[in-house]
Amino acid sequence: xxxxxxxxxxxxxxxxxxxxxxxxxxxxxxxxxxxxxxxxxxxxxxxxxxxxxxxxxxxxxxxxxxxxxxxxxxxxxxxxxxxxxxxxxxxxxxxxxxxxxxxxxxxxxxxxxxxxxxxxxxxxxxxxxxxxxxxxxxxxxxxxxxxxxxxxxxxxxxxxxxxxxxxxxxxxxxxxxxxxxxxxxxxxxxxxxxxxxxxxxxxxxxxxxxxxxxxxxxxxxxxxxxxxxxxxxxxxxxxxxxxxxxxxxxxxxxxxxxxxxxxxxxxxxxxxxxxxxxxxxxxxxxxxxxxxxxxxxxxxxxxxxxxxxxxxxxxxxxx
Amino acid sequence: xxxxxxxxxxxxxxxxxxxxxxxxxxxxxxxxxxxxxxxxxxxxxxxxxxxxxxxxxxxxxxxxxxxxxxxxxxxxxxxxxxxxxxxxxxxxxxxxxxxxxxxxxxxxxxxxxxxxxxxxxxxxxxxxxxxxxxxxxxxxxxxxxxxxxxxxxxxxxxxxxxxxxxxxxxxxxxxxxxxxxxxxxxxxxxxxxxxxxxxxxxxxxxxxxxxxxxxxxxxxxxxxxxxxxxxxxxxxxxxxxxxxxxxxxxxxxxxxxxxxxxxxx
Numbered sequence: 001x002x003x004x005x006x007x008x009x010x011x012x013x014x015x016x017x018x019x020x021x022x023x024x025x026x027x028x029x030x031x032x033x034x035x036x037x038x039x040x041x042x043x044x045x046x047x048x049x050x051x052x053x054x055x056x057x058x059x060x061x062x063x064x065x066x067x068x069x070x071x072x073x074x075x076x077x078x079x080x081x082x083x084x085x086x087x088x089x090x091x092x093x094x095x096x097x098x099x100x101x102x103x104x105x106x107x108x109x110x111x112x113x114x115x116x117x118x119x120x121x122x123x124x125x126x127x128x129x130x131x132x133x134x135x136x137x138x139x140x141x142x143x144x145x146x147x148x149x150x151x152x153x154x155x156x157x158x159x160x161x162x163x164x165x166x167x168x169x170x171x172x173x174x175x176x177x178x179x180x181x182x183x184x185x186x187x188x189x190x191x192x193x194x195x196x197x198x199x200x201x202x203x204x205x206x207x208x209x210x211x212x213x214x215x216x217x218x219x220x221x222x223x224x225x226x227x228x229x230x231x232x233x234x235x236x237x238x239x240x241x242x243x244x245x246x247x248x249x250x251x252x253x254x255x256x257x258x259x260x261x262x263x264x265x266x267x268x269x270x271x272x273x274x275x276x277x278x279x280x281x282x283x284x285x286x287x288x289x290x291x292x293x294x295x296x297x298x299x300x301x302x303x304x305x306x307x308x309x310x311x312x313x314x315x316x317x318x319x
Numbered sequence: 320x321x322x323x324x325x326x327x328x329x330x331x332x333x334x335x336x337x338x339x340x341x342x343x344x345x346x347x348x349x350x351x352x353x354x355x356x357x358x359x360x361x362x363x364x365x366x367x368x369x370x371x372x373x374x375x376x377x378x379x380x381x382x383x384x385x386x387x388x389x390x391x392x393x394x395x396x397x398x399x400x401x402x403x404x405x406x407x408x409x410x411x412x413x414x415x416x417x418x419x420x421x422x423x424x425x426x427x428x429x430x431x432x433x434x435x436x437x438x439x440x441x442x443x444x445x446x447x448x449x450x451x452x453x454x455x456x457x458x459x460x461x462x463x464x465x466x467x468x469x470x471x472x473x474x475x476x477x478x479x480x481x482x483x484x485x486x487x488x489x490x491x492x493x494x495x496x497x498x499x500x501x502x503x504x505x506x507x508x509x510x511x512x513x514x515x516x517x518x519x520x521x522x523x524x525x526x527x528x529x530x531x532x533x534x535x536x537x538x539x540x541x542x543x544x545x546x547x548x549x550x551x552x553x554x555x556x557x558x559x560x561x562x563x564x565x566x567x568x569x570x571x572x573x574x575x576x577x578x579x580x581x582x583x584x
Contacts, residue, residue, distance in 0.1 A: 070458075070468065095489050099470045102458035106424055111544035114453050131553065133450055136345050137354070138553040143545045182467040184502075187495040189488055204584070228584060240509030246491070253487060261583035282581040284573065285559075291345070291552075298559040300576055302569050312570035 002031035002121055005086035005148075007077060008049055009094055013041030015048055018092030020160035022153055023052055026090050027164055029121050034058055035168070036080055038065045038073070046170045053166030061172045064180065070100040071183035078107050079175040086148050088126045090119065093152040105150050111143040112150045115271070117157045125149065134270050135293030155252070155275045197231065197247045204230035204261040207250055207277070210237045211266020211287060211306055218243055220310050221265050227317040230261070235273045251276035266306050269294025286310065329383030329477065331374045332439035333407070334430055334457065335367035337391055337398040338450040347550050353419050354550065363398045366445030366508045373475060373506050374443050375406045375514070381477050383440075384408045388433055390426065392416045396529065403524035404516030410529045411437070413537070419451070422545045427459035432537035434464060441482070442503040446471065454505075461503035469496050470505040 006026040008019035026033050037045050038060040049057045060080065064072040081089060091097045093115045105112035116128035125145030132139050143149035199205060206225040208218060225232045232248060239249040250257055251273040258279035265286050267273060274297055285298035286306050295301045302309055339354065340362045346355040374385045387402045389395050390413035399410045411433050418426065434442060444457030461468035474485040482498040487507055534540060562572045577584045
């Protein structure tokens with residue numbers, strides 16, 4: 001029987017929302033499933049995990065794991081993986097995972113497939129699907145079957161509500177971490193500025209992307225937002241340039257929105273943006289590149305020059 | 320390691336990649352394992368351009384040297400020249416064909432091999448590549464070299480023998496970290512304003528040193544733990560409707576559909 005290890009992420013006892021997605025992925029593979037969790041609040045998070053079907057929930061309990069550092073996380077998981085010898089290790093593709101999973105793979109000398117959209121196991125081992133070329137291509141990565149394969153899963157790749165309930169025993173173990181080596185010393189997390197715009201409550205959103213080319217062109221998009229009675233938002237590059245405040249950024253590093261209507265203007269649709277708006281009921285994409293991945297998520301797509309199309313829409317709405 | 324102080328000569332290595340230009344039309348290659356590279360144009364991986372800029376700014380503040388490290392076929396030399404024209408002092412080119420078929424750990428071994436010879440105070444990388452998009456190679460290098468690291472870095476300050484960096488967390492949160500040197504930092508895209516090469520810079524770049532090595536020189540060969548078996552355009556998840564016609568017609572059809580089909584306005 002195959003062995004699957006899911007590493008859940010939690011903070012202060014609350015599971016990261018992607019943890020249950022990863023658990024659902026682990027369950028879908030069948031086999032013997034271990035779910036590991038660490039850090040301050042891990043006991044509480046483990047109780048939540050114990051309500052799902054698995055073989056066991058393991059709390060990695062060590063003072064060095066209280067606050068996340070890559071070196072302690074890598075040491076603890078390398079220890080657990082060596083002890084458990086799973087065929088596959090699944091993690092949510094969070095910022096934290098991105099910080100340590102490559103180090104873990106290098107420590108173990110095992111393959112890593114990052115940001116996968118699905119994972120499967122067969123007689124030859126683990127295979128995972130992932131996006132390449134900023135979502136313009138899809139690929140299948142096959143891992144060698146000579147030991148554990150590490151796979152991190154993209155937000156929304158599996159559904160948290162598909163995680164099967166159950167009653168799973170929890171055990172606490174103290175990993176042997178050994179010498180930890182040089183490491184970044186973390187400070188307290190903080191927020192930069194209070195948010196003044198709550199995009200998550202907006203009924204309609206018009207968002208601008210790098211296709212608008214210049215700050216002055218934001219005016220065209222603003223006019224569309226006004227004509228639709230929509231909030232103005234943007235993808236990351238626009239906010240990085242300072243053309244719009246960070247509080248109007250939609251995506252993994254900004255806000256997550258789910259309006260009735262989302263109009264993406266000149267946004268190519270990198271996954272970091274998609275995760276922030278894919279809950280929208282109706283998505284309109286306007287882009288000059290017919291291959292832009294945003295069209296994958298669109299209900300209505302217009303391939304064309306936004307500088308012609310957007311004013312025409314405003315005209316139409318006014319007329 | 321000398322403690323950084325006024326006039327400390329900081330050796331900064333920037334690992335960069337050359338990738339297909341952002342507006343490229345992509346077709347899978349005949350063997351279905353990578354893209355068709357005939358008639359493709361290439362450029363510096365945009366996330367790496369921010370790492371180069373961060374390196375140049377640190378050198379300007381701190382004094383020191385910026386060395387660019389890139390692996391790939393002969394064509395990569397054009398991107399290396401561009402980085403040198405922007406102000407990097409010299410470069411290392413691991414000239415090797417077929418690296419797109421290598422997995423990230425093999426690539427990290429290759430780059431770490433070259434980095435080990437240089438033993439820099441700081442290694443900078445971009446967030447991820449625009450082609451493979453793994454975001455793994457830099458952090459793996461840190462492990463192979465036994466360096467402290469930080470990722471998704473927004474800001475870098477040097478002083479008192481350590482780096483102080485601002486790291487982006489999820490959902491609008493940040494965190495300051497103290498990182499002992501030597502270290503590897505993966506920088507977030509968009510953290511600085513990219514400079515263009517000046518004419519003088521382009522001229523100077525011609526005479527700057529580019530050390531060419533091979534994987535064999537470094538004693539590294541691909542030991543593929545993971546292989547890209549198949550590459551193809553993605554299957555559409557949502558059966559979206561494409562609206563054609565002139566801009567005017569497109570606008571009229573869209574509004575009609577939003578009003579009466581989606582009832583979103």
